[in-house]
Amino acid sequence: MARIIADFILFLDLTDDEILDPDAAVEMMEFLGSRLDALDRGFLRELVDAFTEIAPEYSGESQKLVRNIAYDFFLEETLAEGDPVRLAELDALRDARD
Secondary structure, eight states: HHHHOOOOHHHHSSTTTTTTTTHHOOOOOOOHHHHHHHHOHHHHHHHHHHHHGGGGOOHHHHHHHHHTTHHHHHHHHHTTTTTHHHHHHHHHHHHHOO
């Protein structure tokens, strides 16, 4: 499942604007994000971990994009809902990264 999602995200993110309408790509990314947020938390945890595991299968920019899926879609924050300590940790990590 992680590979399918990663390939779909790479398609939306890396396809030339002349081939894929950028607005449609953004709309699909937002839709995908909402679907990911709605997943069962146990499955989402496995999926987040899987993105890191499969990232080395990709090269260059694609590898970086796959490795950052959980970060870009705020999936760790989704998993930490209801845990203010973990959310504060994630916020601090995000601030340090940006």
